[in-house]
Amino acid sequence: MAPVSRRIFTPTPPDRPRFTGADAIIVLIILCLLAAGIWLAETAPVEVRGPEISLEVAALPFYVLLSVGRMAAAYLLSLTFALIYGYIAAYNPRAERVLMPLLDVLQSVPILSFLPVVLLSLTAVLPEGIAVEIASIVLIFTSQVWNMTFGWYQSLSTAPKELREASGIFRFTRWRRLKTLELPFGALSLIWNSMMSWAGGWFFLMAAEIFTLGARDFRLPGLGAYLQTAANAEDFVAISWGIAALVVVIVILDQLLWRPLLAWADRFKLEMVESDAPPESWFYDLLQRASLRPWIARALEPAGHAVEAIMERLMPLPRGLDVAENRRSATEWVFYLGALVAVPAGVFFGGRLLLQLPLEQWLDIALAVGATLLRVVAAMAIALLWTVPVGVYIGTQPRAAAVLQPIVQVVASIPATALFPVLVLGLLYLPGGLNLAAVLLMLLGTQWYLLFNVIAGAAAIPLDLRYTSDLLQLRGWPRWRMLILPALFPYLITGMITASGGAWNASIVAEYIVFGGQAYQTLGIGAQITAATAVGDYPRLLAATLAMIVTVVAINRLVWRRLYRLAETIYRME
Amino acid sequence: MTISNGKALVELSGVAQRYGRGEKRFTAIENINLTIREGEFVALLGPSGCGKSTLLRIITGLNLPSEGTVRYRSVPLSGVNPYATIVFQSFALFPWLTVEANVEVAMRARGIPAEQANARAVQLIDMVGLDGFEQAYPRELSGGMRQKVGIARALAVDPELLCLDEPFSALDVLSAETLRGEVLELWTSGQLQIRAVLMVSHNIEEAIFMADRIVVMDKGPGRIIAEVPVTLPHPRDRKSDAFVALTDRVYALLMGQTQPEHVEFGTEPGQAGRTRALPRAAVTELAGLLEHVNSTPVERDDIYQLREDLGLDFNDLQALIEAAELLGFARVETGDFIISPLGETFADASILARKEIFASRLRRLPFFRWMLRMLEASGERALRRDVLLTALERDFPPDEAERQLDIASEWGRYAELFGYDDSQSRFFLEERDGQ
Helix, strand or coil: HHHHHHHHHHCCCCCCCCCHHHHHHHHHHHHHHHHHHHHHHHHCCCCCCCCCCCCCCHHHHHHHHHHHHHHHHHHHHHHHHHHHHHHHHHCCCCHHHHHHHHHHHHCCCCCHHHHHHHHHHHHHCCCCHHHHHHHHHHHHHHHHHHHHHHHHHHHHHHHHHHHHHHHHHCCCCCHHHHHHHHHHHHHHHHHHHHHHHHHHHHHHHHCCCEEEEEEEEEEECCHHHHHHHHCCCCHHHHHHHHHHHHHHHHHHHHHHHHHHHHHHHHCCCCCCCCCCCCCCCCHHHHHHHHHHHHHHHHHHHHHHHHHHHHHHHHCCCCCCCCCCCCCCHCCCCCCCCHHHHHHHHHHHHHHHHCCCCHHHHHHHHHHHHHHHHHHHHHHHHHHHHHHHHHHHHHCHHHHHHHHHHHHHHHHCCCHHHHHHHHHHHHHHCCCHHHHHHHHHHHHHHHHEEEEHHHHHHHHHCCCHHHHHHCCCCCHHHHHHHHHHHHHHHHHHHHHHHHHHHHCCCCCHHHHHEEEEEEEEEEEHHHHHHHHHHCCCCHHHHHHHHHHHHHHHHHHHHHHHHHHHHHHHCCCCCC | CCCCCCCCCEEEEEEEEEECHHHHEEEEEEEEEEEECCCEEEEEEECCCCCHHEEEEEEEHCCCCEEEEECCCCCCCCEEEEEEEEECCCCCCCCCCHHHHHHHHHHHHCCCHHHHHHHHHHHHHHCCCCCCCCCCCHHHCCCCHHHHHHHHHHCCCCCCCEEECCCCCCHHHHHHHHHHHHHHHHHHCCCCCCCCEEEEECCCCHHHHHEEECCCEECCCCCHHHEEEECCCCCCCCCCCHHHHHHHHHHHHHHHHCCCHHHHEEEECCCCCCCCCCCCCHHHHHHHHHHHHHCCCCCEEEHHHHHHHHHHHHHHHHHHHHHHHHHHCCEEECCCCEEEEHHHHHHHHHHHHHHHHHHHHHCCCHHHHHHHHHHHHCCCCEEHHHHHHHHHHCCCCCCHHHHHHEEEEEEEEHHCCCCCEECEEEEECCCCCCC
């Protein structure tokens, strides 16, 4: 488990700790996209009424199906995107120089602040029902896709050199190389990242199915809308049913999809030794025994041949192994040309919007960034306090791990946003209630990344070091200081990088909520973004979003990258 | 099959491989002219870092040389050579495919239909003696068996040129020996379509045992220094006088002759001329070698014998001997290692005395003179590691520069010439009394 989690949770290779020209260009491009969306959004219909959401329990299965369908559509989109994007980035050095920094910034972007822009610009060009559906899928997509893309890109660039050379000397076409080497090698990473992505997707699905923008009330029938409506109506029975349905769906997916996949993918690990505890799945064993299997395989064979033929043509023999494909392709020229037109237009439009913003509002935004930063730090501190001891316990006690690990995994995939309405109900009337609730939501959404990493880190402490510490009678604080904390350090850093990113993102749903028809908000950049969205104040939305992007990217570069590098050089256990 | 007068299969002329550009330009191999003829078993022999694997990749078309041409049957090579195949040092088997599928995949990639590929795979697996293991996964096999799969896979594509990239060095002694015999039998029986074999090796006996011709390479930059024909009939007897004499001769070639000091030491990093790379030798092992040699009754120790006694990898032993020569502890003559009076003193000395001897020798080396001067010139008498690394990258490729600094760091810290602060990644001069 340990080496696998290590590879999977590893973020981008930290090769550029400072801001570069590429970063500036990328932030500009995002500004352009945002500005274009806002421009389209201004032409959207003024009033929209969504369908009624029924709180009947009987409606739940139908809602669940719709939500799972949305998740699946977004996931397939993410998978396709990740495979293609990662492949191009890994094999085209010229494209890589743009694509990887772009990915790095995109994953720091507050996804939720894009929703109104996406939604409104889509309603301007599409029928409203379809637009809302597509917007929710796009939103979920943006929450699922980045880590999968990174994982796939990393698998491609770390595939063993000798296997790559063997593919070359035996003249594999790109397609054969993909299915013989790259997909098997990347399978474990893809599956683990897919699991993480589904968890992330649930989080945003809850927010993506209901959206109120002034007089425009967008909603989609689904589990998320059901829970929100139930919370708004303070209907605890419906809330309980909704959460129960969610848990059931998560457990079913875990048992019927992810566990079998993991058990199946165990063959794709690179280690040349048999593992003593391979992942198990009752459902996978069942499938293995099914007599229908060869029959289905035979039925699918003609289709398989057709796909083979097409793919062999699409992905022919590579030209050379080390010959970088360095020519400027036609697509590249189109890209440059497009950028040449779009960037000035976007900068002009975006700049005009930003200039409308009075100075006081900029100061407000700066203050809000500071407030959210404090909240993020608080959430991370609390998460560290409990996950480190618990994670170390689980990681070093194999028996505890066997029992607790599956439970923790299921609990972790329950989206914090589903519980949030309940939390708010409980906390709203306390002094500083929303403040507390916001920190709590960030915590709920992000502590799991930390916990998983701590478990993996603790499990990876070499046994001989633990024995040595026992022999030296290292106990209590000295043991933590000499052995456990240094060993955990790289894992803590990787966990915290992911967790802090998630916490910033969560601030958008956490700091401003509409409850029982009334809006509650606290000081914070997330509240700025949501409030600006609610009243259609686009200059402020743009400014706040940009402020958040710049802050998150800056923290990543200035703090996390440095710590990560330190972790990689000094505290590595290899 | 002895000396071949067959048609030229592979011809290399003026081949060089350079990496990087500008000041960081590094030459891996240079001025390689080599012909491999039909019916020949050629071994490429040399220390690690001499570019023999690079050369193999150029010959098979996996890498493009930066200079020179590679011809195959008189046709210039562009891209991977379809008539060549490689048996890899690390086997390069796909762990998720069965033995059979690993062999089949090579044939399927060449458009051979599934049934035919399957039949041939079964036949080849049988031929290498893995009958019954068709459905096993590589991780269930021993190293020797895995390499047999590698060989079966290489043979599956009916290659004309079979390349072996240190094929036995990842195996245990017994498996390696068995497999050597089996490969030789495959080759000499003449059943296969293979026209020539090219083997990369750093094992001298292995090369003499198997090859018809040994191409000896040296590093800095990688180049061919000699070609030695081997005309002994198969099967070769390692104990025979002719074999032993040939072994000594190749050892002598590889160990080089002692050159005048200014050539031997090279120039300081950053200055014109070649900077002599520090051999990758650990101080404790160097001391161990000298102690051992000092304890043997003879004056001249046969290097071949030393290797047997100490159970060292040839590469490691060579690095140790090079270090001993560089520091004046010993010299090498016609395959013999001769310890110097200084080396004897070192071997007998106490730890502190050893450190002093070591320090005085290091101060003579341009590499350390340069490092000490750099450290003294900096205001704090300390320098960050990356500063030195950047400077070294003018003379060495980045990996090697890093390695050189690691070696220098180990030697220098042993000799107490300077210290290294790990937490700040910097080298510093120790404060001395009276300074």
